[in-house]
Amino acid sequence: MPPRKRTKKVQHETPGESAAQIARRNIRGRRGGLKDMPGMPLDILIEIFGFMHPRDLLNLARTSKSFRALLMSRSSHAMWRASIEGVEGLPKCPPYMSEPEYINLLFFPHCHGCLKPNVQTIVFEFAVRYCNACKKEMLFERVHAFDLLQSINGLGGFTGFPFAMIKDGHHLQYHKPEILAFRAQWDLLPDDDSKKVFAAAAISRVKMMHEALPALHKWRDEQKSKRSVELHQIKVDRFHSITAKLRQEGWAEELDLMSSWQQRAMRDTFASKAEPLTERGWQKVRGDAVAYMEDIKKRRLDAARRVLLRGRFESFAKSHETYRDADYRRTADSDLEPHLMDLAVMDEFRAILDVDKDADMSILDNAEEMRITFDDAILRWRTDRRTEFTTMVTQSKQVLIPEGADPLTLSSVLFACRLCKRADLRYPEVVAHVCTRVVNHEKDLYASTAARYWSPQCSRSPWSSRYLSLSTDAMSALPPILKACGLDPKHATLKQMDDCAARLTCTGCSMAVTGTVGGAKTRHFTTYFTYNCWTALNRAIETTQCIPRGGKPAREHNWVRVSKKEEKAMKKLEADPAAQRKAIVISKWLHGCNYCDYAARPRKMAMHLTSRHNISVEAEDVGTHAYRHHDGKPKPNAVYLKRFDDGSATAEYGSLIMSPLGWDMDSDYDYDYDSDIGLDLDMDMWDWDMDLDFDF
Numbered sequence: 001m002p003p004r005k006r007t008k009k010v011q012h013e014t015p016g017e018s019a020a021q022i023a024r025r026n027i028r029g030r031r032g033g034l035k036d037m038p039g040m041p042l043d044i045l046i047e048i049f050g051f052m053h054p055r056d057l058l059n060l061a062r063t064s065k066s067f068r069a070l071l072m073s074r075s076s077h078a079m080w081r082a083s084i085e086g087v088e089g090l091p092k093c094p095p096y097m098s099e100p101e102y103i104n105l106l107f108f109p110h111c112h113g114c115l116k117p118n119v120q121t122i123v124f125e126f127a128v129r130y131c132n133a134c135k136k137e138m139l140f141e142r143v144h145a146f147d148l149l150q151s152i153n154g155l156g157g158f159t160g161f162p163f164a165m166i167k168d169g170h171h172l173q174y175h176k177p178e179i180l181a182f183r184a185q186w187d188l189l190p191d192d193d194s195k196k197v198f199a200a201a202a203i204s205r206v207k208m209m210h211e212a213l214p215a216l217h218k219w220r221d222e223q224k225s226k227r228s229v230e231l232h233q234i235k236v237d238r239f240h241s242i243t244a245k246l247r248q249e250g251w252a253e254e255l256d257l258m259s260s261w262q263q264r265a266m267r268d269t270f271a272s273k274a275e276p277l278t279e280r281g282w283q284k285v286r287g288d289a290v291a292y293m294e295d296i297k298k299r300r301l302d303a304a305r306r307v308l309l310r311g312r313f314e315s316f317a318k319s320h321e322t323y324r325d326a327d328y329r330r331t332a333d334s335d336l337e338p339h340l341m342d343l344a345v346m347d348e349f350r351a352i353l354d355v356d357k358d359a360d361m362s363i364l365d366n367a368e369e370m371r372i373t374f375d376d377a378i379l380r381w382r383t384d385r386r387t388e389f390t391t392m393v394t395q396s397k398q399v400l401i402p403e404g405a406d407p408l409t410l411s412s413v414l415f416a417c418r419l420c421k422r423a424d425l426r427y428p429e430v431v432a433h434v435c436t437r438v439v440n441h442e443k444d445l446y447a448s449t450a451a452r453y454w455s456p457q458c459s460r461s462p463w464s465s466r467y468l469s470l471s472t473d474a475m476s477a478l479p480p481i482l483k484a485c486g487l488d489p490k491h492a493t494l495k496q497m498d499d500c501a502a503r504l505t506c507t508g509c510s511m512a513v514t515g516t517v518g519g520a521k522t523r524h525f526t527t528y529f530t531y532n533c534w535t536a537l538n539r540a541i542e543t544t545q546c547i548p549r550g551g552k553p554a555r556e557h558n559w560v561r562v563s564k565k566e567e568k569a570m571k572k573l574e575a576d577p578a579a580q581r582k583a584i585v586i587s588k589w590l591h592g593c594n595y596c597d598y599a600a601r602p603r604k605m606a607m608h609l610t611s612r613h614n615i616s617v618e619a620e621d622v623g624t625h626a627y628r629h630h631d632g633k634p635k636p637n638a639v640y641l642k643r644f645d646d647g648s649a650t651a652e653y654g655s656l657i658m659s660p661l662g663w664d665m666d667s668d669y670d671y672d673y674d675s676d677i678g679l680d681l682d683m684d685m686w687d688w689d690m691d692l693d694f695d696f
Contacts, residue, residue, distance in 0.1 A: 038070045045070075050082035054090075055107040057083045058100055072100070091219055094212040096205050097127060105129065113138055124216045125164045125209065126175040139166075139173040148183055152199050155192055162202035164209055231274040239271035242289060245282055251293045254300070262296060306449045312353045312361060313453045316344060319364045323374045329594040332627050335432035338381040338463065339597050341454040345447050345462050346377050354446045385431050388465060389415070396470050402491055411492040412478060416471035423471040423541050424534070426494055432630040434590075434599065436463050477540035477557075484559035485533055497533040503567050504531050505641070506539075507558040509546035517644075524645045529638050529654070530562060530570065538635070566641055566649045573639070573651040590632015594625050599632070 037045075049057055057080070061071040070076060080099035084090055093102040105127055111119045113134030122129050130138055142149075145163065152162055163179060165172045182202065189195045243255055258266070269292065270285050320340055343349055352363060363369060386408070392415075393399055393407040401407045408427040416423040419435040430436075440461040442448040451461045479489040485502035510528040517523045531539055536559060545554040562570075573579050592599045595613050602619040605626050609615040615625055638654035 038066045042075070046079050046082060049079040050086060052083055052086075053107075054080070054083045054087060054099075054103040058103045058107075061100065089219060089222060091212070091215040094208065094216075096208050096212075101127070122220065123166065124213055124220075125166050126178065127209075128175070138176050139168075140176055140179075142172050142174065145174050145179050148179065148186065151186070152195075155196050155199065158199060158203060160203040161206055162199050164206055234274045234276060235267070235271050238273070238275065238277045239267045241277035242270050242282070242285070245277075245286070246289060246293060249290070251290075254293050254297050257300060258296060266292060302445055305445060306452075308357050309353065309446065309449045310453055312364075313344060313450065315361060315364045316340075316349065316353060319367075319370050320374065322367050323371055330592060330597070330627070331594075332432075332592065332630050334597075335592060335630055336382070336428050337378055339437075339454070341450055341460070342381060342462050343374070343377055344450045344454075346381065348373055348377050350446065385463075386427075389427050389430070392465075392468075392470060398470065398472065398475060400490060405491070409493045409495070411482065411487070411494055411497050412475055412489065414471040414474040414478075415468050416473065417467050418469070419467045423473040424537055425468070425471070429630040430468065431463075433468070434631050435467050436465060437461060438467070440464060440466070473541050473544075474537060477544070478537055480557065481533060481536045481540065481559050484561050486561070500533050501567060501571070502533070503562050503570050503639075503641075504533075504536050504559045505529065505562060506546050507560055508548040508555055509543075509557070525642050528641045528643065530641045530651070531639075535636065562641060563649075566643075566651075569649050570639065570641065570651040573653070579653060588634040590629040591622055591626040592629045594627065599629055601632075602626075 052060070057071070061068050071079065077099070080103075081093075084093060084099065084103070090106075093099050097105075105122065109119050109129065110117050111131040111134055112128045113130055116131045116134075119129045119131050121131075121135075123135075128138075152158065163174050163182065165174050167173075185198065186195065189198060246252075246255060266289075270289055275281065317340060320343070338346075344353065352361075390407055393413050394401070399407065399410070399412055401410070407413055413427070414423070415425040415427070415430050417425060417433060417435050419438060422433075425433055437460045439451070439455070439459055442451055442461060447462065454460070481504065482489045482492050482497075484504050485497075485500050487496055487500065505528045510530070511526060513527045515525055515527075517525060540557055546557050547554050588601060590599055590601055591605045593605065593608060593613075598605075598608050598612070600608060602622045605622045606617050606619045609617055609622065609625055613625075617625060640652060640654050642650045642652065
């Protein structure tokens with residue numbers, strides 16, 4: 001037989017008893033410990049309350065009815081005065097306020113209108129604290145009290161103001177409750193004599209207030225200044241506590257090497273709060289503080305590495321000068337080769353330069369070995385560029401390459417730049433395109449240091465094709481042009497386009513003007529803009545559709561070849577040296593320096609030659625020390641054909657005014673980069689690097 005289950009004993013309690021026990025358990029300390037204090041002798045109470053801060057004394061008066069009755073009685077003035085006198089620098093209670101009112105105004109930061117907490121603005125003129133919302137509600141301008149002021153002034157014999165006021169900008173503002181209370185009593189007064197007495201008392205009160213204001217304002221300013229010093233010291237102590245914690249974790253070296261701005265940044269980030277650092281607070285900021293120190297350490301090591309690399313780049317540049325003999329001068333073809341910046345980031349030279357700081361650099365002084373390395377590197381760089389552009393073509397399904405043809409020689413293979421919007425770049429001149437060296441903020445330390453070394457103003461980077469692609473605009477616009485010139489669009493080469501003697505007009509938009517020529521016989525003529533293969537391509541790219549005269553709708557360009565006779569007239573014009581001066585504005589042609597890789601238009605090139613190479617030359621004569629850049633040929637002025645009604649024709653170069661729609665002449669924008677004009681070339685350019693916040 002199984003054992004019987006035990007019955008659980010339950011102790012029943014009434015709800016009242018349970019609640020009382022819970023209430024007693026939640027109370028800390030002895031109950032009623034101060035209940036007999038109001039009955040103590042008055043001199044003892046005065047002595048005790050004299051050591052209390054006025055804020056604590058007023059809080060005590062609000063704890064119970066007995067304390068309120070004691071402290072708010074007339075016999076308690078001495079207690080309040082003793083407490084106020086115990087606060088250093090605190091002015092005495094003004095005669096127009098009671099001590100509790102005075103203490104409540106100074107030490108309890110709540111709005112006197114809506115009881116909003118943390119209101120720090122005290123208006124001593126009105127003895128109130130107001131938040132911004134209540135301040136707008138409780139203050140008004142003189143116009144609302146004008147009638148009352150007129151009534152008071154009408155009695156005569158008063159010197160002073162019966163109401164307190166403050167100046168807000170250009171307006172005087174009054175306290176609304178004060179005006180309303182004054183008006184309520186003013187209206188109840190039976191005669192002028194009583195009103196005079198009442199007004200005189202109000203004026204006297206305002207005078208007392210003005211006498212007390214300087215001391216009150218001075219005390220408030222001193223308290224703000226004192227509090228500001230206290231908060232600043234708390235922040236300083238917090239920062240020192242954080243740095244002490246970091247030193248304990250092994251960051252002493254980094255803390256000692258930090259620059260002043262890094263310390264300020266760290267203080268603003270982790271010690272901006274005026275709170276002492278506790279262990280719990282440290283655990284909250286520890287992760288971010290350690291991450292900050294790790295970043296500082298990385299920056300320091302990177303800066304030291306940059307200094308080391310710059311010294312090696314300087315030796316590398318001297319080695320390259322030895323490779324290039326003293327009489328070497330740059331030409332246009334030099335822009336088809338790698339710059340020193342490009343060579344430095346190549347694997348064969350990076351293997352020499354980007355090594356440990358104790359590595360042997362004597363190979364840079366071995367002229368014969370470096371000559372072989374330079375030759376091989378330059379050849380490989382040019383081969384890589386050719387392969388890169390060839391791959392760009394072969395991987396595209398838009399170009400049909402005839403069997404056995406070199407794709408880079410085909411007329412249909414042109415490249416476009418997304419940066420400058422050019423769409424007629426050809427190989428190999430595309431290698432010299434200025435946008436291939438536009439600054440690219442390299443993340444790799446070695447590459448970014450090389451770019452900064454050879455481009456102190458951060459305007460260039462190593463060569464890159466990131467902005468280049470096959471020109472689809474050229475591929476769609478070129479076939480009708482080639483057909484009009486008598487060339488096969490599928491097999492035509494770039495050389496054939498260069499050598500093509502055909503000149504074209506567009507039947508839709510080439511006609512410019514009509515007129516007559518007087519003389520023995522009046523002749524009528526019509527002027528047409530004419531193009532060769534390349535200028536026609538530029539025209540078709542810039543204006544994809546032609547807009548015929550007479551308001552006819554836009555349509556595709558219709559290219560036709562001019563007659564042999566007219567082509568002869570145009571060739572005669574192109575062969576005339578005097579006429580050639582009108583063909584191209586030489587001052588807009590981008591030039592490259594013979595002595596360095598600087599490029600600019602003639603005006604700035606002349607300034608560069610003077611400031612950098614101590615060569616004085618006028619802008620029109622820079623050709624003696626500079627070459628015409630592959631990428632900087634300006635657009636030619638338009639050539640127009642004048643057809644007469646008798647069948648004859650002449651050719652002339654047009655001006656900017658005679659250019660067809662969409663034919664935008666180059667502006668005077670300079671392509672120059674890393675301009676050293678106006679710079680002190682003896683200065684240490686590397687002082688601009690923000691990473692150099694450490695001494696090495």
